[in-house]
Amino acid sequence: MDFSQFNAAEQAHMSRVIEKKQMQDFLRMYSNLVERCFTSCCNDFTSKALSSKEEQCMLNCADKFLKHSERVGARFAEQNAVGPGLSS
Amino acid sequence: MDFSQFNAAEQAHMSRVIEKKQMQDFLRMYSNLVERCFTSCCNDFTSKALSSKEEQCMLNCADKFLKHSERVGARFAEQNAVGPGLSS
Amino acid sequence: MDFSQFNAAEQAHMSRVIEKKQMQDFLRMYSNLVERCFTSCCNDFTSKALSSKEEQCMLNCADKFLKHSERVGARFAEQNAVGPGLSS
Amino acid sequence: MSMFGRGSSAPSGAVNNERIEMAVQELDMVTDVFNRLVSACHNKCISTRYAEGDLTKGESVCIDRCVAKFFEANKKVGERLQSVSANGAPGGGPLGM
Amino acid sequence: MSMFGRGSSAPSGAVNNERIEMAVQELDMVTDVFNRLVSACHNKCISTRYAEGDLTKGESVCIDRCVAKFFEANKKVGERLQSVSANGAPGGGPLGM
Amino acid sequence: MSMFGRGSSAPSGAVNNERIEMAVQELDMVTDVFNRLVSACHNKCISTRYAEGDLTKGESVCIDRCVAKFFEANKKVGERLQSVSANGAPGGGPLGM
Numbered sequence: 086m087d088f089s090q091f092n093a094a095e096q097a098h099m100s101r102v103i104e105k106k107q108m109q110d111f112l113r114m115y116s117n118l119v120e121r122c123f124t125s126c127c128n129d130f131t132s133k134a135l136s137s138k139e140e141q142c143m144l145n146c147a148d149k150f151l152k153h154s155e156r157v158g159a160r161f162a163e164q165n166a167v168g169p170g171l172s173s
Numbered sequence: 174m175d176f177s178q179f180n181a182a183e184q185a186h187m188s189r190v191i192e193k194k195q196m197q198d199f200l201r202m203y204s205n206l207v208e209r210c211f212t213s214c215c216n217d218f219t220s221k222a223l224s225s226k227e228e229q230c231m232l233n234c235a236d237k238f239l240k241h242s243e244r245v246g247a248r249f250a251e252q253n254a255v256g257p258g259l260s261s
Numbered sequence: 262m263d264f265s266q267f268n269a270a271e272q273a274h275m276s277r278v279i280e281k282k283q284m285q286d287f288l289r290m291y292s293n294l295v296e297r298c299f300t301s302c303c304n305d306f307t308s309k310a311l312s313s314k315e316e317q318c319m320l321n322c323a324d325k326f327l328k329h330s331e332r333v334g335a336r337f338a339e340q341n342a343v344g345p346g347l348s349s
Numbered sequence: 350m351s352m353f354g355r356g357s358s359a360p361s362g363a364v365n366n367e368r369i370e371m372a373v374q375e376l377d378m379v380t381d382v383f384n385r386l387v388s389a390c391h392n393k394c395i396s397t398r399y400a401e402g403d404l405t406k407g408e409s410v411c412i413d414r415c416v417a418k419f420f421e422a423n424k425k426v427g428e429r430l431q432s433v434s435a436n437g438a439p440g441g442g443p444l445g446m
Numbered sequence: 447m448s449m450f451g452r453g454s455s456a457p458s459g460a461v462n463n464e465r466i467e468m469a470v471q472e473l474d475m476v477t478d479v480f481n482r483l484v485s486a487c488h489n490k491c492i493s494t495r496y497a498e499g500d501l502t503k504g505e506s507v508c509i510d511r512c513v514a515k516f517f518e519a520n521k522k523v524g525e526r527l528q529s530v531s532a533n534g535a536p537g538g539g540p541l542g543m
Numbered sequence: 544m545s546m547f548g549r550g551s552s553a554p555s556g557a558v559n560n561e562r563i564e565m566a567v568q569e570l571d572m573v574t575d576v577f578n579r580l581v582s583a584c585h586n587k588c589i590s591t592r593y594a595e596g597d598l599t600k601g602e603s604v605c606i607d608r609c610v611a612k613f614f615e616a617n618k619k620v621g622e623r624l625q626s627v628s629a630n631g632a633p634g635g636g637p638l639g640m
Contacts, residue, residue: 148596
């Protein structure tokens with residue numbers, strides 16, 4: 086996105102909006118990650134304690150999810166153009 | 174959550190925000206409940222009328238969903254601390 | 262929905278809100294459509310190029326999704342009353 | 350003039366924020382229900398083979414019945430929730446409902 | 447007085463927008479986690495036959511364990527993310543995080 | 544100065560609300576698409592056994608192809624929708640689109 090046509094006040098405003106959105110996106114990504122990994126890793130409810138196998142699965146799942154998101158983000162940035170014909 | 178460091182104007186503001194959010198959460202929970210129960214209970218589209226079996230399923234599903242939410246809410250309140258290391 | 266009890270300033274305000282919401286709804290519907298059709302149509306990741314079969318599937322899926330939404334919208338408008346006992 | 354202000358007796362010509370807020374909330378509710386209806390009936394009625402771009406006869410009939418049934422199901426649940434909430438708090442939320 | 451204004455040393459009696467915004471963000475986060483918890487444990491514990499409207503004994507016990515396990519799992523992931531983000535940027539987003 | 548105000552010829556130095564609103568809407572759109580892309584390609588490419596925390600070679604290659612294919616698919620659908628909406632109203636919504 087290109088905000089170069091914005092004046093200084095508008096650019097300052099957009100920086101604050103983007104900063105706030107990044108925090109919201111991060112929190113949303115985090116709770117999405119926990120839900121997704123919990124769904125995949127935890128299937129035994131005969132105990133309330135996380136087994137060591139479940140814990141390892143959660144940690145691997147979280148690590149992999151972050152690396153997945155980063156890789157998608159890198160490819161996304163390369164492609165850059167989103168929804169051609171809609172956004173332009 | 175602890176709003177004790179807020180001044181009176183801020184506390185009044187937060188009360189209104191929370192009140193509004195509760196209504197939104199309730200409406201969202203309601204439509205989520207209907208979608209979930211409809212998906213589980215209604216599978217016969219040779220008729221447009223709700224069969225008595227489908228109706229009973231919807232009512233049981235709604236009752237059970239509410240009791241489930243209440244129980245999760247009670248356990249959630251006990252655990253209280255959310256996303257340790259993130260919110261603190 | 263009936264905004265007839267609104268004064269002129271309020272009606273003008275609601276028109277802008279509705280106009281903005283329609284754009285948001287359209288964008289959300291669009292990305293939802295792409296995700297749904299991609300999930301159904303694209304299952305071969307031995308190549309990065311869209312096969313002609315996948316492309317045809319995407320186009321049929323998009324067309325069908327729009328016609329589905331329109332038909333649901335027409336029936337929805339007929340039924341009109343939403344969540345009786347909640348909205349009234 | 351806070352965005353959360355709630356003047357409840359605005360002079361005619363001024364915007365009553367509370368009324369606007371409630372109307373926006375109702376719009377959001379209708380949109381949410383509609384989106385879930387579209388999704389639910391798509392899952393029930395539309396074949397995912399996508400051999401053609403038009404709705405088949407069977408799909409069209411299914412959609413009509415699905416929407417009608419969804420409305421009836423929604424109505425039954427609405428009535429049930431009203432009788433429940435008349436007797437106490439409806440459901441549990443994290444904000445202490 | 448913009449809705450995004452951030453006066454950080456408001457006099458007592460005035461509303462500090464930054465503080466309010468952070469509190470609202472925390473509320474949103476708690477609500478989001480709660481809704482996902484309800485959904486995850488419903489999927490894990492509730493039979494979709496719906497033969498009765500009450501929770502069965504087995505379902506009730508499962509819910510309690512599911513919530514406890516979800517909290518523990520959430521805690522482990524939170525600790526992991528903290529150690530990751532201490533070493534660099536957390537995850538990838540479209541806005542260049 | 545309403546939060547929905549739309550002064551379209553603000554003096555330089557002032558914030559043009561309409562321009563800001565459109566930029567925020569575009570940000571929301573990009574974020575929404577990105578989140579769906581992450582979800583779709585995770586479902587397509589990542590094994591749910593979680594035997595290790597690193598992406599395997601196969602998963603990495605799959606992600607790259609998945610993103611490229613998603614963009615191409617998105618482009619085709621975008622072109623289709625443009626030709627449809629050039630001929631009339633696009634899709635049906637509850638707000639009378």
